[in-house]
Amino acid sequence: MTTTNTNQVSTLIITVGTRQIGWRCKDGVIRSFGADGNIGYPAHINELYQELGIERGHHQDGDKTYPWSGRDLGKRYYDHCQEWLGGDFNNVELLLDKIIIETAVTQGLKHIILWATDQPEDVSWFYRRLDTLWLAELMKGKIKSLFPDIRVDIHAPKINANDTSGIREELEQLVLKEALEAFYPNNNEEFVLWIQNKGCAPAVASCVEICAAALVRQCKVFNASPDEPPEFFTTLENGTVTANYSQSFQRIPMGEYFWALEKLRIKSAWERGDFSEAQIWLKVHETRHPVSYKLAGLLAKYSNGESNDDFYRKLKEWVSSKDVSKVVNSAQIETWKTQLQKLQDNKITNLWESTLALQLTLNRENYTTAFIQFVQILEQLLYLQSINQIWYTKGWIVRDKNEPTLAELIQGWCLYKKFKEDNKWSKLMGDIRKNRNQIIHEGESVNAKQVGDIWAKHNFEGVKIPTTPEIIKKLMINTLKEISTPPNFHNLLMRSLYQWGLQYLEDAS
Incomplete structure (x- = not known):
């Protein structure tokens, strides 16, 4: 039996067919309500009538007759249980569903809906005789005797068993709505639905x-x-001849379809860096792809700037998880662990890691946000350099000022680099700061051309028309490299995780 798909179930919907149940007769033999001496099956229905001491009769449909079957037999056995056995349903045997119900109960099952057939009177007895409403009553009695705390409801609408539109409408408006409403008021409990639709119409x-x-x-x-x-x-x-039970079952996530x-769609969202969207799509497939689902959530937090202690703790748990070890080789996992430690310990590495978020924002052509991200990284790199090289001892920034402004950091960097005011780097940095201030202070926005013009007006190479995200990325990264020597991009954790996740989705079946 498959046991890896879920460890919880709220509601189970069973479509009741004639094969669903049997009856343990006085001789100990289990006889099926769906075995009528045809297709190689034993004549159990005849024998079940004999068990009650009743001669099997027929339904009259004009000049045609059809032998009694599940509808009549089920009613007689239900009455037998109620009137002659005092409400005892112990002899009812759940041939198909016993193992499913027993497993579901251990996983928190609270509600069972039995969908049975009770076709209108204008339907021929050829079909109506096989209706399962009374077999459902027998099932309910048996289930309640085994699990008295389980809520069991029977739904047997007056619909032709071949009326797909009527059945679908009934399901949409009543049964599934009922199942969902049973637990949605308690939002702390996740609703999990199982269906068993084998053996019915x-x-x-x-x-x-x-x-x-x-x-x-x-x-x-x-x-x-x-x-x-x-x-x-x-x-x-x-x-x-005795009927046999189903001994096992498969649980198949419907999302797999x-x-x-x-x-x-997931791969497209991942490529764009929209990890929240990717995780929404992956939610349905979490059971099958838990590693990518959790990674999408982590990358979403990282790209939103939520790389705090809790983020690093969860990322470390993910890297060390059993699920990851099943799909990633041990050498790669060890590399990720080393990179993660460096990401936490080295502030400059941490800043270069964040260029992934900048790149993905550019890919989405969100140029205003990307420009602000770029300036933020630039300012932080300048600040770290001012600390590491103790600029205040050289008079490049004010010694006692704990929070130098971007203008002061740029001035200190130009002094450190010995750039005069007419140097193109000095002018570029000044224009970057001015454009940042216009966005922050005045609420302005920038497009691709306006971003490219910041470099073009100072004769920096690489600016082309049209100004693509890739061109802007190179301009920004080259500017950051002028301030700080980057690590090998292939050794950066977040880029590695991003690329691994993309390849996983490409290969996943």
Whole structure:
């Protein structure tokens, strides 16, 4: 049995078919309500009527007759349990769903919805005789006897079992809404839905699956599909034939059905550096891709400037997690650990790491934000250099001033570099500061051409028309390099994680 997909379930929807249950007869044999002597099955329905001492009759449909089946037999056994056994449903056997329900209960199951059929009277008895509303009542009685604290509801609408539009409308407006509302008022508890749609009418099974899949953005949805037993029936030594239980089941995240399409959207968001959007799309696929889901969240925090102690703690936990060790080789993990330590210990490395966020902002063509990010990195690099080279001892900045302004830092740097006022670097730095002030103080914005013009007017190489994000990135990075020698970009952690995540999405199936 698959056990890795979820450890929690709130509501289970089961579509009830005739194969769902059996009855343990006086001779100890389990006879199925769905075995009628056809397609190689034993004649259990006849034997179940005999168990009650009733001769099997027929439904009359004009000049045609159809033998009683699940609808009539289920009603008779339900009445038998209530009237003759005092409400005892112990002899009911949950052939397909026992293992699913038992597992779900251990994982917090609180609510079961049994979808049964009760077709209108204008439907031929050929179909109506197979209705499962009374089989659902037998299931409910059995489930409540085993798990009295579980809420069990039966929904048996008067809809043709082949009316897909009617079934879908009923599901959308009632059953799934009911399931969601059962727990949404308590926002502290995540809602997880399982569906089991095997063995019922094909139209019902299909509609339940479609409607459940539509919920994957609101909650976790899994298809709990029972595995067929090695053989449905076993012939005993005395010649009687007993029905067998399903011994295992598969839990399939419904979000997997959308992975091929949504993978493209996730990859696009990742490339743009919109990690919050990527994580929203990945939420449905968290079970299958937990590493990229968590990494998207970490990169989102980093790109938003939230690289505090809590961020580093969570990043360290991610790098050291078992999930990461399953998809990343040990050498790469050790490299990341080393890079993470340096990111925390070395302020200059930390600043160069942040150029990833600058690059991604440029890729999104958000030039005003990118320019402010650039100036912030530039100012911090200047400040660190003023501390490391103790500029105040040389008179390049005021000694007792703890918070030098950007203008003072630029002046100190020009003195350190021995640039005169007419030097192109002195002029460039002055214009960078002026443009920063216009954005911050006056609320102005800048476009790509205006950013490029800051360098172009001072005859810096590399400015071209049109001014692309790549051109601006090179201008900005080259300017930062003039202030501080960068580390090897291939040795920077956040860039490595960004590229690894992108490649993971490319390769993920």
